[in-house]
Amino acid sequence: MKLRETISWLMGTLQRGLFPYFEDCSETPLTPKQKQLIQILEIVQVEKSVHKTAAQQWMGRKIREREAIARAFVAKMVYNYPTTRSLITALQETPNVRQICGFAKKSDIPSEATFSRAFQEFAGSRLGDRVHDLLVETNLQSELLGHISRDSTAIAGREKPISKPPKEKAVPRKRGRPGRGEIRKPKSESRLIRQMTQEVQESLQEIPVGCDVGAKKNAQGYLESWIGFKFHVDVNDCGFPVSMVLTSASVHDSQVAIPLMKMTSSKVDYLYDLMDSAYDAQSIYEVSRGLGHVPLIDKNPRGKEVLPMAPHEALRYNERTVAERFNSRLKEEFGGKNVRVRGYEKVKLHLMFGVLALFADQLIKLVG
Numbered sequence: 001m002k003l004r005e006t007i008s009w010l011m012g013t014l015q016r017g018l019f020p021y022f023e024d025c026s027e028t029p030l031t032p033k034q035k036q037l038i039q040i041l042e043i044v045q046v047e048k049s050v051h052k053t054a055a056q057q058w059m060g061r062k063i064r065e066r067e068a069i070a071r072a073f074v075a076k077m078v079y080n081y082p083t084t085r086s087l088i089t090a091l092q093e094t095p096n097v098r099q100i101c102g103f104a105k106k107s108d109i110p111s112e113a114t115f116s117r118a119f120q121e122f123a124g125s126r127l128g129d130r131v132h133d134l135l136v137e138t139n140l141q142s143e144l145l146g147h148i149s150r151d152s153t154a155i156a157g158r159e160k161p162i163s164k165p166p167k168e169k170a171v172p173r174k175r176g177r178p179g180r181g182e183i184r185k186p187k188s189e190s191r192l193i194r195q196m197t198q199e200v201q202e203s204l205q206e207i208p209v210g211c212d213v214g215a216k217k218n219a220q221g222y223l224e225s226w227i228g229f230k231f232h233v234d235v236n237d238c239g240f241p242v243s244m245v246l247t248s249a250s251v252h253d254s255q256v257a258i259p260l261m262k263m264t265s266s267k268v269d270y271l272y273d274l275m276d277s278a279y280d281a282q283s284i285y286e287v288s289r290g291l292g293h294v295p296l297i298d299k300n301p302r303g304k305e306v307l308p309m310a311p312h313e314a315l316r317y318n319e320r321t322v323a324e325r326f327n328s329r330l331k332e333e334f335g336g337k338n339v340r341v342r343g344y345e346k347v348k349l350h351l352m353f354g355v356l357a358l359f360a361d362q363l364i365k366l367v368g
Contacts, residue, residue, distance in 0.1 A: 009076065015252045025094065034096050036364065037078050043360035046070045049131045050122075068102030069110065077102055077357040082338040084115050094115035123345040128352025135359055136242055138265050145236045145270035147316065148293075150279065152253050152259060153245070153331065154214060155351065157228030159342040162210040176204065190282040195258040200266075203259040207247050209344045214249025228339070229347060231330075232256040234264045235323045239362045241355050242268055246348045252276040258287050265291045272296055274320040326358070334358045 030038075047067035076087040091098045091109050103109050110118075113148060122128070179183050195203045215225040230251055234243040243255050243263040257279050264270070273288045273295045280300040287296035296317050299306040309317060330336040334354035341350055 021153050033079070035098065036361070037075055037097070037366050038100055038361040040078055040357050041074060041271075044074060044131060044135065044356045046074055046127070046131050046356065047102070049127060049134065051125055065289055066118050066121070068108075069115060070122065072101040072103075072115075073119065073122075073353050074357055077335045077354045078361075080333060080335055080338070083340055084112055084119075088112060088115070095219060110190050111323065114298055118344065119341070119349065123343075125351040126358065128349045131356055132241070132244075132359070133267070135356070136240075136315075139363070140236070140242065140268050143268070144267055146239050146317045147240075147274050147321040148242065149235050149237075149274045149323035150232070150257060150272045151235075151276065151320070151327060152222075152230050152232040152256070153327035153336075154226050154249065155217060155229040155250075155339060155347065156226050157211045157342070157347065158340060159211050161212040161227050164212070164365060190283075191255055192258065192281055196283055196287055200262045202264075207245075207251055207255060207259075209246065210248055211342075212248045212250050216253075220280060229326075231336075231351060232260060233323065234260050235324060235326045236268075236270070237319055237322060237364065238328055239267050239322055240359055242327060244318045244351075244355065246344065246351065253298075254284065257281075257284045259290060260295075262288055265293075272316060274317055274323075275321070277301075282327055301329065330354050330358055332363075 003034065019084070022241070032338065047070055048067045050070050072087060072091065076084070080088075081087045088109060091101065091103060092106055098109065100107065159330075173184065178262065193207060209229075211228055213225060213227055214230055215223055219223050226249060228249050230247050230249050230253075232253065233241050234246045235241055243260050245260060245263075247256060253276075257275065261273065261284075271294060273293050275284070275297045276299040277298040280297050284297070285295050296309070296313055298317065310315070327336075330351070334357050336351060336354055339347055339350055341347055
């Protein structure tokens with residue numbers, strides 16, 4: 001389904017058909033926020049990608065239905081609830097939200113422990129990534145995108161940073177030519193050079209993903225540090241997230257650029273790569289051009305004077321602010337600041353639920 005067809009379906013089916021149905025079934029009228037939740041859940045349809053483990057079980061206590069729990073986790077991001085306990089409280093006190101998520105009665109709402117077990121199952125099955133890939137395939141794959149803006153944002157964790165092994169001290173060697181019989185160890189290739197010929201998964205396996213300490217200059221030029229992770233994302237001109245990677249906080253932005261480019265190129269067709277000065281590396285330029293794109297990267301002066309971009313390039317480069325707006329909305333409106341889980345897979349799933357809600361919300365904004 002093309003993007004304009006999705007928007008037309010959204011205008012017709014949801015606003016003229018689904019809203020009146022819910023209002024007839026509920027005791028109280030729908031609020032604007034509840035209508036937004038209905039639209040987002042109908043666009044995302046996360047329940048269709050949940051593994052039907054309950055139907056395959058034949059021994060022991062029956063596993064509760066997971067579809068409604070998955071919808072509830074998306075609702076948690078829409079309402080920006082900080083904890084699962086606050087989500088359960090809202091489901092118990094708001095009949096409309098409970099029915100929208102799929103719980104017919106208050107007694108059908110599972111316990112917090114059941115929500116936690118379901119979340120762990122969703123993380124293990126990569127539910128968020130699978131649903132997001134389906135959204136991109138359905139809405140963006142048939143479109144020609146102009147710019148892909150690449151950026152990262154800090155994600156604060158709630159766990160201790162992993163201890164890194166001490167670096168091996170380089171053995172000093174004599175200057176000049178090697179002596180007779182002396183064999184010197186050749187310099188190892190940099191990660192960026194290896195990524196040029198590696199597959200995406202092979203490149204991502206080399207990138208650290210554990211919780212550690214990161215540092216980054218803010219907009220005012222001051223160095224800020226945090227304990228947690230870093231979320232790297234590719235965003236198109238309309239604010240739709242196309243690809244994302246979660247890494248350790250200490251990973252430099254440039255180390256994820258090439259895998260992200262290859263991931264995004266396998267999903268959609270686009271023309272320009274927009275990146276800030278942290279991505280100014282020759283390998284990134286070469287891979288971008290090799291994939292048929294035009295790289296527009298802000299030059300890193302490295303202590304030298306550089307020429308400014310041409311006016312037409314600077315005009316296109318200004319579109320990169322869409323990635324910054326995406327990061328801001330993810331953290332302020334869709335749970336990016338409320339990471340209460342621990343471990344890479346669970347943190348990634350928490351952020352992906354927010355990404356799914358944000359993707360659908362951007363589609364709704366196009367309708368408006």
